[in-house]
Amino acid sequence: MIKLNKLTVPPEIAEKIRQRQQHYNELDAKGEQIPDSLASAYKAPEVKELLRCETAEKCAYCESKISHVDYGDVEHLLPKSKFPQLRYSYENLTYTCSVCNTKKGDFFDAQTPLLNPYKDKPEDHLMAVGSMIFFIPGSDRGLVTQKRLALNRSNLVERRGERLESVATLIDQIARTKTSAIREVLLHELKEECEASEEYAFVVRTYVEAVLPWIN
Ligand SMILES: [Zn+2]
Incomplete structure (x- = not known):
């Protein structure tokens, strides 16, 4: 894992994201069923393409190049099951391999959150020794991130x-x-x-x- 930077979202994409969130909120407030097309619109092609550029087509967690072997997943840094208001938030999205996405699942722990490659400096919590990645002794977040994502698969x-x-x-x-x-x-x-x-x-x-x- 390395530090990543968020790209600026072009206004037309930001507007689409805003409309999706608004539509979702309206249906949710009325207790209506959310159509699958809307529920999964957080990973619309234009959003996914931006995220792919942002991570250089690598998994944001394990740094594997994805695009030539897999479609890659649009991943919620904070899980949408626990933060439904962040379902479409671009700031809360990244691009990962399906293995890291599955390993993470809907894990969230307020006391010991996983490292966020956009907000944290991974090198403060993780260290490389040859081809292995270890948590820095004493770093709970490094430990949880390394183990949860199985960074030494x-x-x-x-x-x-x-x-x-x-x-x-x-x-x-x-x-x-x-x-x-x-x-x-x-x-x-x-x-x-x-x-x-x-x-x-x-x-x-x-x-x-x-x-x-x-x-x-
Ligand atoms: Zn990965």
């Missing part, structure tokens, strides 16, 4: 390991090259590997910081 650890192997190869090339132009190109590639849009940036950044003394 075996397939995740395996894929993070493959990413680190590839970055390690690049770093080795940097350490060995004697040509300054090649070194510059490779250092630029390394910088790109650490960007927020890259898969598993959290573990990659930690690894790169740890090995920097060997290539500086």
Whole structure:
């Protein structure tokens, strides 16, 4: 998990969201059945597309690239079952893989909320050790987030390991090259590997910081 920033919602989409919420509130106040199309309109295509841009098509929780293998889920940071007034709120939505979405379910604990990648700094609560992610000792929220979302699922650890192997190869090339132009190109590639849009940036950044003394 890395820190994410909310995009500004274009006015025409904000207006659609406002209308959906208003319609929902009116039906709810009259005790009428909410049609499925309205109940699920929080994940309308234009909203989902914005969220996909915001997370660089990665799961907001586990950082797996979603779009080439899955449709991805529109996820309520605070569960809609407990915060129905936030069903359509863009601020309360993000984009996740279906596994993280299912693991989270409708979990909410006011005392120990899950980390919110838009509001919290994940590195204050979680740390990467190689391809594993641990909670920082003493961080209840880190513990709950790591365990609840199962951030060390075996397939995740395996894929993070493959990413680190590839970055390690690049770093080795940097350490060995004697040509300054090649070194510059490779250092630029390394910088790109650490960007927020890259898969598993959290573990990659930690690894790169740890090995920097060997290539500086
Ligand atoms: Zn995920």
